[in-house]
């Protein structure tokens with residue numbers, strides 16, 4: 001009886017641990033994305049006149065938009081300055097996080 005309970009509890013802990021690392025891997029925002037939520041909303045859903053960025057574009061399109069902002073080749077009031085703070089690798093991480101899965 002006692003041993004059975006311990007086994008059940010242990011199984012639960014293993015299941016919880018596996019579940020939480022899985023979720024964190026799939027959903028946690030890369031560090032570069034932390035600064036986006038202040039304007040685009042916690043989930044990138046858009047706020048007021050700030051456009052949504054979550055799942056609105058494919059990854060390639062998202063990355064291209066960010067590169068264009070960075071190179072001053074896309075009309076921007078602020079995103080050109082923000083995009084300048086990121087490396088190509090970070091833009092790829094942002095695209096992987098925000099873009100629509102293709």
Ligand code: HEC
Nearest residue numbers: 032033035036039050051053065076077078079080082094
């Ligand atoms: C200070 C507010 C602000 C922050 C912070 C911000 N954005 Fe933006 N974003 C805007 C505004 C405003 C626009 C519209 C273009 C412009 O005026 O610069 C925009 C546009 C965009 C667009 C183009 C959307 C479209 O459909 O054309 C993308 C992509 C984007 N932002 C991504 C990001 C990412 C990724 C971050 C975080 C690294 C971020 N933004 C942080 C304000 C912000």
